Amino acid sequence: MKIAVCAKQIPDPATPYELDPEHHWIVRPDDQILDDTDRYGVEIGLQLAEASEGSVTLFSMSPAGNLQGIRQALAMGADKAVIVSDPALKGSDALVTAKVLARAIQQEGFDLVIAGTESTDGSAGVLPQQLSELLEVPALTFAKAVEHDGDTIRIHRQTPDGYDEVEATLPAVLTVTAGVVEPRYPTFKGIMQAKQKPVEQLTAADLGFDATEVGAAGSAQYVRSVTPVPARQAGEIVEDDGEAYRKILEVLEQAKVV
Amino acid sequence: MSDPIRPIATDPLDFLETDHLLSERERLLRDTVRRFVADRILPEVADWFDAGTFPKELAKEMGALGLFGMHLEGYGCAGTSATEYGLACTELEYGDSGVRSFVSVQGSLAMFPIWAFGSEEHKQQWLPRMAAGEAIGCFGLTEPDAGSDPGSMRTHARRDGPDWILNGTKMWITNGSIADVAVVWAQTDDGVRGFVVPTDTPGFSASDVHGKLSLRASVTSELVLDDVRLPGDAVLPDVVGLKGPLSCLNEARFGILFGAVGAGRACYEAALTYAEERTQFGRPIASFQLTQRKLVEMMVALQRAMLVALHLGRKRDAGTLSAQQVSFGKLDNVRQALEVARSARSVLGANGITLEYPVIRHMNNLESVYTYEGTNEIHTLVLGEAITGVSAFS
Numbered sequence: 001m002k003i004a005v006c007a008k009q010i011p012d013p014a015t016p017y018e019l020d021p022e023h024h025w026i027v028r029p030d031d032q033i034l035d036d037t038d039r040y041g042v043e044i045g046l047q048l049a050e051a052s053e054g055s056v057t058l059f060s061m062s063p064a065g066n067l068q069g070i071r072q073a074l075a076m077g078a079d080k081a082v083i084v085s086d087p088a089l090k091g092s093d094a095l096v097t098a099k100v101l102a103r104a105i106q107q108e109g110f111d112l113v114i115a116g117t118e119s120t121d122g123s124a125g126v127l128p129q130q131l132s133e134l135l136e137v138p139a140l141t142f143a144k145a146v147e148h149d150g151d152t153i154r155i156h157r158q159t160p161d162g163y164d165e166v167e168a169t170l171p172a173v174l175t176v177t178a179g180v181v182e183p184r185y186p187t188f189k190g191i192m193q194a195k196q197k198p199v200e201q202l203t204a205a206d207l208g209f210d211a212t213e214v215g216a217a218g219s220a221q222y223v224r225s226v227t228p229v230p231a232r233q234a235g236e237i238v239e240d241d242g243e244a245y246r247k248i249l250e251v252l253e254q255a256k257v258v
Numbered sequence: 259m260s261d262p263i264r265p266i267a268t269d270p271l272d273f274l275e276t277d278h279l280l281s282e283r284e285r286l287l288r289d290t291v292r293r294f295v296a297d298r299i300l301p302e303v304a305d306w307f308d309a310g311t312f313p314k315e316l317a318k319e320m321g322a323l324g325l326f327g328m329h330l331e332g333y334g335c336a337g338t339s340a341t342e343y344g345l346a347c348t349e350l351e352y353g354d355s356g357v358r359s360f361v362s363v364q365g366s367l368a369m370f371p372i373w374a375f376g377s378e379e380h381k382q383q384w385l386p387r388m389a390a391g392e393a394i395g396c397f398g399l400t401e402p403d404a405g406s407d408p409g410s411m412r413t414h415a416r417r418d419g420p421d422w423i424l425n426g427t428k429m430w431i432t433n434g435s436i437a438d439v440a441v442v443w444a445q446t447d448d449g450v451r452g453f454v455v456p457t458d459t460p461g462f463s464a465s466d467v468h469g470k471l472s473l474r475a476s477v478t479s480e481l482v483l484d485d486v487r488l489p490g491d492a493v494l495p496d497v498v499g500l501k502g503p504l505s506c507l508n509e510a511r512f513g514i515l516f517g518a519v520g521a522g523r524a525c526y527e528a529a530l531t532y533a534e535e536r537t538q539f540g541r542p543i544a545s546f547q548l549t550q551r552k553l554v555e556m557m558v559a560l561q562r563a564m565l566v567a568l569h570l571g572r573k574r575d576a577g578t579l580s581a582q583q584v585s586f587g588k589l590d591n592v593r594q595a596l597e598v599a600r601s602a603r604s605v606l607g608a609n610g611i612t613l614e615y616p617v618i619r620h621m622n623n624l625e626s627v628y629t630y631e632g633t634n635e636i637h638t639l640v641l642g643e644a645i646t647g648v649s650a651f652s
Contacts, residue, residue, distance in 0.1 A: 068282050075286060185294055188324030188336035191287050 001054035001148070001170070004105045005045040005078065006115040006127070008035040009062045009069035013120055023216070024223040025091060026121055028062065034069040037116035039076070039183035040176050045114045046077045046184070048148050055079045057108060061089060061100050064201060075186030075194040082108060086203040091216030094122070098130035100214060103207045106135065112153065113173045117142060132173040139173045140166050144180045270530060271523070274561050279568055280345070287342050291349035294323060299353035304613040306475035310468075312356060314394070314436050317364075321391025325350075325361050327369035333385035335369075341571030344516030348567070351517035352524045355623035356476030358517045363432045364388060366509035368395025371441050371452055375494040375502060380454050384439055396437035398428035398455075398481050399503045405430075406636050408443070408450075409500055413483060415444040415453060415493075422493065424453060424461075424486040430630070434479025435464040441494075442483065443503045452494035452502050461486035472622040508581050511631050512574060515587030516567045518627060519560060521620045522595035525602035526556040528615050532606050543605070552601045559594040566591060582644040589637035596624040 009032035011017055018027040034042075045056045058073050058081040070081045082104050089100065105113060113135065118125035132139035143155035144163060151170050156163040158177055186194070204214045212218060236251075238244045252258045268275065280288065298319065306312060320326060324336035329343040338346075343365075351358035369388050372380050372395075387393035404411040413426025424444055434440070440455045440462070455462060464479040494502065530553055533544035543549050570587045573579040599621035603610040610617050628634055636651075643649045 066282050068286065071282065072286055072289075075290075185323055186286065186290050187322065188287060188290075188328055188338055188342075191283060191290065192336060192338065194286070195283060 001048060001052040001111045002109055003045045003049050003054055003056045004108065004110040004113045005038070005041050005056055005058050005073070006101065006113065006131075007038045007042060007058040007060050007070065007073045007078075007081075008116075008119050008121075009033065009060060009065065009067075010035045010119065010121040017121065019226060023091060024226045028065065030065040032062070032065050032069045034072040035116065035120050037118070037120055037178045038073065040178050040180055041114040041116050042073050042076050042078060043181045043183040044143075044146055044174075044176050045112075047181070048112070048146070052148065054111075057082060059101055059104055059108075060084070061092075061097055061104075067199060070199060071194045072186060074197045074199075075190040076184055077186075077190055078197075080198040080200070082200045082202065084202045084204070084207065086205075086214075088204050088211050088215050091219060091222075092214055093219035093221035094124040094126050095130055095221070096214050096219050098127050098134055100204065100207060100209065101127075102131050102134035103209075104202060105131075107207065110135075111170045113137075113171075115173070115175050117175050117177055128173055128175045135171070135173065137171045137173055138168040139175070140168055141175045143174055143176050146174065146176070146180075270557065271527065272561075273557055274565070276561065276564050276568065284339075284342055284345055287338065288345040288349060290323070291325070291346045292352070294319075295349050295353040295357075299350075299357055303354045303357070303475055304616070304619065307354070307356075307619050308474075308613055310470070310474045312360065312436075312475050312477050316357075317360075317391035317394055319391070320361065321389060324389075325365070326389050326391060327365040327373065327385065330365070330369060330373050330385075333373065333381055334389035335373075335385065336389075339571075340512065340574040341568065343513060344567055344571045347513040347517040348520035348523075348564075350520065352520035354475050355517065355521055355620065355627050356473045358513070358520070359432050359473060359476050362510045362513045362517070363397055364391075364395055366513055367397035367506050368433075368437075368439065368441050370509050371397075371494060371497075371502065371506050372454065374505070375452060375497040376454065377491060377495050379491065380494070384454070388439075393438040394433055394436055396431050396433040396440045396479075396481075397503075397506065398431055398434075398440050398442040399507075400430050401427060402429045402480075406633055408503060411443065411445060411450070413442065413444040415446050415451065415488075417447075418487070420490040422453065422488045422490065424455070424483045424488065426483050428481040428483075430467070431464070431479045431481050432473075433477055434481050435466050436477050437464070440481060441506075442481070449499045450502065451498060453488060453492050454494065455483075455486065455488060455492065459486050459488065472626040474619075474622075504581075507631055508584050511584045511588040512570070512579075514627060514631055515570065515584065515591045518592045518595035518624065519563045519567055521624055521627070522556070522560045522563065522598040525595075525599040525617045525620050526553070526560055528617050529553060529556065529602035529605040532609070532615070536607075549605060552605055556598045556601055559598055563591040563594050582640055585632065585637040585640040585644075588632060589634060589641065592624065592628050593634060596621070596628055599624055 012033050049056045056078040058078050061084040064085040084100050115128040129139050140155045142158040144158045145156040147154040154167040157166045238247050327335040328338045329340050331337045347358055401411050415422045415424045437457050442453045442455050461484045463482045467478045533549050536543045602617045639650045
């Protein structure tokens with residue numbers, strides 16, 4: 001099985017993001033790490049590839065930087081990476097990103113595309129569904145368990161009440177929720193080999209896009225303004241005189257959680 | 259002229275931005291070990307310390323990661339640089355000195371002599387399984403009456419036809435009772451030789467040292483060799499004399515001089531967080547001058563220790579590191595880490611004496627690290643001889 005895994009390099013969430021004041025785009029340093037939620041997609045991809053003697057190719061669109069995040073996924077065991085990195089892509093919205101990735105994935109060929117449900121830095125959460133439309137394949141989303149049998153892929157789709165069993169015939173797009181599997185650590189041998197693994201770098205033009213179709217110019221969506229999260233208000237302390245539960249129930253009812 | 263000095267700094271945990279001295283691969287490896295320690299060591303290590311146990315089953319997970327003999331080539335070892343080995347030790351010891359000791363003993367003291375001095379059969383038989391964590395090794399040099407003076411060891415091996423017969427007692431042996439193989443050093447007619455001893459050989463026994471208040475999450479044993487009969491090819495063929503075991507100790511000391519920085523960092527981080535959160539006289543204790551002084555001294559000492567470690571690591575990878583320079587690093591980095599731990603303990607006040615915080619565990623551990631693999635005193639005299647040309651002890 002030929003597996004494409006979407007893997008995003010993001011600024012380390014441990015340090016506050018910097019936004020450029022004019023466009024509110026995230027300033028991307030050279031040092032970017034693998035989005036933690038993508039480790040689950042990589043792990044599922046590796047497990048399916050191991051069971052089917054398949055391969056895992058990573059796809060990413062971002063400034064390449066020093067490729068630290070991509071190498072992290074390669075060190076886990078992915079076979080190679082395709083990264084679309086081009087100043088012309090700056091300011092692309094989710095749909096443009098999906099178009100670029102879809103073309104890169106199509107060019108490489110695939111049986112299954114795996115993605116996280118949403119990125120940690122952008123959090124749009126729409127890219128996998130857009131990919132499925134653009135690639136004209138079914139989307140199996142929010143998988144918490146995945147089974148593969150011949151041409152069939154079967155998942156447990158997480159719902160608020162439990163899960164649905166959903167299946168589709170390959171090729172397909174699959175999204176996995178964080179925490180579904182224990183992602184493996186990159187092994188030291190994997191880390192030693194990661195530098196030798198092929199990382200193909202493409203520009204928008206390599207994929208047949210002209211500059212007006214991508215980046216801010218090609219995007220319908222833009223961020224008008226950004227407001228910081230308001231500081232948390234101090235909580236209310238209820239002294240328990242034996243009747244405090246009434247007060248707490250009242251608060252919960254007001255908040256419509258009971 | 260170069261750019262002006264920037265007006266602002268910086269990260270309290272990496273003040274001098276030493277991170278930029280690391281390659282991308284070094285950082286990836288360091289971050290991997292850091293994550294492993296956060297996932298698998300930190301949540302439980304206080305309990306292991308409290309109970310005085312080391313979970314042997316961790317060995318296979320560590321082996322799968324590639325931690326054992328990581329800087330050796332071939333035989334299932336990962337083949338990293340020495341600096342990378344050092345950085346892994348820093349992260350492991352951020353978890354616990356006992357955990358780092360486990361890895362040091364397996365890689366530097368048990369696998370290294372087999373790799374460097376063993377026969378091809380020794381290497382084939384032991385190294386791949388030891389690298390995978392399926393076989394555990396220990397290193398028998400120190401004796402009850404031979405510590406800093408290993409040349410006075412009483413353990414001896416004599417020939418009996420084609421065989422060797424070993425007798426003697428080894429003391430303070432990390433991993434002794436959980437080991438599958440022991441590298442034992444013994445006097446022979448030709449001088450000190452090393453022997454590869456499977457621990458199920460009749461006459462070999464190990465019993466644990468109890469009542470330790472340091473390195474409690476680590477197994478420490480006494481080995482007794484009572485007419486242990488070994489085949490003639492059990493001897494390490496490629497080394498005779500004390501330089502054999504001493505070269506292993508240099509390997510281990512190299513890991514320690516990196517490791518100590520990790521233990522110190524754990525204490526400094528705990529003290530910094532605590533000082534920011536703990537309020538007395540209506541303000542965080544971090545705002546008091548005496549506390550700030552302690553925190554700054556800790557930070558400065560640890561940054562300096564990391565720079566020393568990285569410098570020695572680079573020299574090692576360039577093939578220019580001397581044993582005396584390793585002594586410099588072991589002597590000073592462990593001493594600094596111990597001072598940091600003690601100072602951090604005082605910042606935490608009464609809370610600093612419990613296992614709820616990592617500080618006193620590290621502090622007690624570092625008392626052992628201060629002494630083992632060459633005491634502070636011996637390393638001082640090594641440096642004394644190096645700079646004066648006169649030996650104080652031989």
